[in-house]
Amino acid sequence: MKTFSQLVFGAVLILSLSLTACKDNDDTINSNPCSVSFDQEAMFANLADNIIIPSYLDLKTKIEGLNNEMEVFLAAPNATNLATLRAAWLTAYLSWQSCAYYEFGPAENVFLRNSLNNFPANQNGIEQNIAAGTYDFNQPDNYDKGFPALDYLLFGVAENDTDILNKYTNDADATKYKTYAQALVTDMKTKVDQTYKTWTTNYRDQFVGNTGTAAGTSLSLIINKLNQNYEFIKREKLGTPVGIVFDIPNPKTVEAYYSGNAVKLANAALEAARHLYLGGTGLGLDDNLNAADARKGDETLDAVIQARFTEAIAAVAQLNDPLDQAIENDRASVINAYNKVTTQVVSLKTDMPSALCVSITYIDNPSDSD
Numbered sequence: 001m002k003t004f005s006q007l008v009f010g011a012v013l014i015l016s017l018s019l020t021a022c023k024d025n026d027d028t029i030n031s032n033p034c035s036v037s038f039d040q041e042a043m044f045a046n047l048a049d050n051i052i053i054p055s056y057l058d059l060k061t062k063i064e065g066l067n068n069e070m071e072v073f074l075a076a077p078n079a080t081n082l083a084t085l086r087a088a089w090l091t092a093y094l095s096w097q098s099c100a101y102y103e104f105g106p107a108e109n110v111f112l113r114n115s116l117n118n119f120p121a122n123q124n125g126i127e128q129n130i131a132a133g134t135y136d137f138n139q140p141d142n143y144d145k146g147f148p149a150l151d152y153l154l155f156g157v158a159e160n161d162t163d164i165l166n167k168y169t170n171d172a173d174a175t176k177y178k179t180y181a182q183a184l185v186t187d188m189k190t191k192v193d194q195t196y197k198t199w200t201t202n203y204r205d206q207f208v209g210n211t212g213t214a215a216g217t218s219l220s221l222i223i224n225k226l227n228q229n230y231e232f233i234k235r236e237k238l239g240t241p242v243g244i245v246f247d248i249p250n251p252k253t254v255e256a257y258y259s260g261n262a263v264k265l266a267n268a269a270l271e272a273a274r275h276l277y278l279g280g281t282g283l284g285l286d287d288n289l290n291a292a293d294a295r296k297g298d299e300t301l302d303a304v305i306q307a308r309f310t311e312a313i314a315a316v317a318q319l320n321d322p323l324d325q326a327i328e329n330d331r332a333s334v335i336n337a338y339n340k341v342t343t344q345v346v347s348l349k350t351d352m353p354s355a356l357c358v359s360i361t362y363i364d365n366p367s368d369s370d
Contacts, residue, residue, distance in 0.1 A: 038292070040211040041209065044208040051279070063092050066088045072085070074178045090259070098275070100269065101226055105221075106199050110194055113229075116192075117147055119151075119236070121257075126153070126180075130177060151257065156257070219356065225362075227362070233273070234341045242334045251325075262323035263316065263319045263323050267317055278306075292356060296347070301355055309344065314340075316337045
């Protein structure tokens with residue numbers, strides 16, 4: 001017959017084993033995330049000084065180069081100047097991919113992402129604007145501006161380069177086409193310059209000192225915008241064009257449809273996401289997760305996230321531009337790339353915020369499967 005003390009010991013032992021089993025089976029584990037000792041200000045300073053501000057400076061420089069080449073081309077629309085202008089456009093577009101994750105504060109105030117990269121371009125809307133000679137680039141929901149509008153004007157406004165050049169030389173509306181093209185770049189330059197100036201004059205210190213985990217803190221802003229733009233990659237850059245939801249491909253909705261540079265841009269966007277997550281060579285979200293002892297099964301959550309970044313980037317890198325043709329000729333590979341990108345979503349959007357005690361606050365798309 002067991003004594004009372006033996007019964008108590010047995011009950012405690014069973015309870016302990018039960019709790020251990022629960023912990024071992026938990027998918028994501030971390031030690032009290034809200035009280036983890038981690039230098040947020042040091043991480044924010046690294047992100048601001050070594051990633052965010054340099055990214056905006058690079059974009060600012062590339063947009064200035066684009067503006068210069070636009071002025072040269074409009075003064076002398078010929079094949080050589082068109083080729084140089086197109087190269088400047090692509091260089092700036094690639095640079096933008098590193099800035100798309102910071103749509104808060106200064107960028108949010110000027111609707112920078114909507115101003116620079118609403119795609120696919122509204123061809124009819126652009127042509128109507130040109131014909132009317134009046135337009136308002138401050139309407140965030142319009143698709144008649146930014147890099148996609150230039151993609152149309154520099155690559156798709158006619159069927160071949162000879163006819164494209166004719167739009168800016170002998171066409172009855174040549175002056176209107178020139179005016180619109182310059183207005184596009186001027187608007188982009190104005191908003192990028194304003195964003196960079198605000199970051200470097202006062203917002204940088206505000207960002208660094210905005211510690212904590214509540215909504216509106218810098219950690220919340222970074223995690224939310226990282227996720228929001230990552231889902232933009234998944235959905236707009238890959239999911240919608242390849243036709244995930246209704247199994248109907250929409251290849252004409254790819255980014256940079258007229259120039260055929262969608263894969264290059266998607267690769268740049270994914271690399272930028274990984275760079276932000278790692279904090280470059282300094283403190284990043286990976287260090288914060290490791291300080292919180294965040295785990296995913298038998299691995300650290302950081303190891304899982306890094307592995308999934310590698311897989312997603314490799315899968316997209318295997319695709320060939322133009323992406324619309326890849327969708328038509330090898331749709332399975334594009335779907336595979338989409339699936340690899342999608343696998344990361346649960347790690348970034350569920351596991352990481354949970355481990356760091358941050359809530360996802362942006363309004364999500366109705367379905368994560370699209």
